[in-house]
Amino acid sequence: MLRGGTFNLLVGGPKATWPSDLAAKAIDGPWIGVDRGTLRLIDLGIQPIAVIGDFDSLQPGELQRVRRNVKDIRQSQPEKDFTDTQSAVSVAFGDYGADKLDIYGATGGRMDHFLANLFLVLEPQYKRYASQIRLIDRQNTIQFFAPGKYTIDKEADKKYLAFIPLTPIDHLSLLDEKYQLHDEPIPYPISFASNEFVGEHGTFQFDTGLLCVIQSCDTYEARHE
Helix, strand or coil: CCCCCEEEEECCCCHHHCCHHHHCCCCCCCEEEECHHHHHHHHCCCCCCEEEECCCCCCHHHHHHHHHHCCEEEECCCCCCCCHHHHHHHHHHHHCCCCEEEEECCCCCCHHHHHHHHHHHHCHHHHCCHHHEEEECCCEEEEEECCEEEEEECCCCCCEEEEEECCCEEEEEECCCCCCEEEEEECCCCCEEEEECCCCEEEEEECCCCEEEEEECCHHHHHCC
C-alpha cells in the first residue's frame, strides 16, 4: 500500500472554485475522492487510490463507474456521526500514512459544509494533523498553525494575507507584515483580514491556541492568473 508523502483530497464542492492546476491535472501525488468528488476525478482521468462517502448524490450508473475504477471503496451510511470529509482525512492519515494533505473542493457551495471543513482541525481526533492540512481553492490557500514561530513564503498569485485565531491565542505577533501586532492577547476568534506581505516572506509567532492563516487574491486576479 502506498504510504507517506503529500496526498490530495477532492470534495464535491463547485468546480468553479478549483485552482487552474487541478482542472489541468497538474497536481502531483495520489488522490482520495469524497462522494461526488470521486466521479469528478474519474472524469479528469485521475484514478483515486481510495474513495469515501455515502454516495447519495450519485446515480446508480455513476456509482458503477466508481466501482469499476477504484479498488478501495469506503461506503458509509447517510446517517452518521462524521462527515465524509472527516472520514477521508482519517483514512489519509491513519490508513495511508500521509505526511501532508491538500484538500480541494471544500470551500464553495453550502456554507455549513465549508464551516465543517474549516473547523475540522479543532476536533480532538484531527487537531494533531492541523499543521499538515491545507484547504486550497482558486482564490485561497488556508493553513493551520500550532504555537511557535513561523516564516511562510508568499505565493506568486496571492496578494492578501489573513490571520484568523480559531481559539483564544496569547502573544500573537505579526513581525514583518504590512500591518503588525506585538504580543497581543486574542481572547476570541476574529479575522485579521486584508494584511499583506512586505517582500516574499512573512513571519509570525504566538504562544497558545490554533491559528488559521490564509493567502488569497481577488476574484478578478484569480480569473486572470
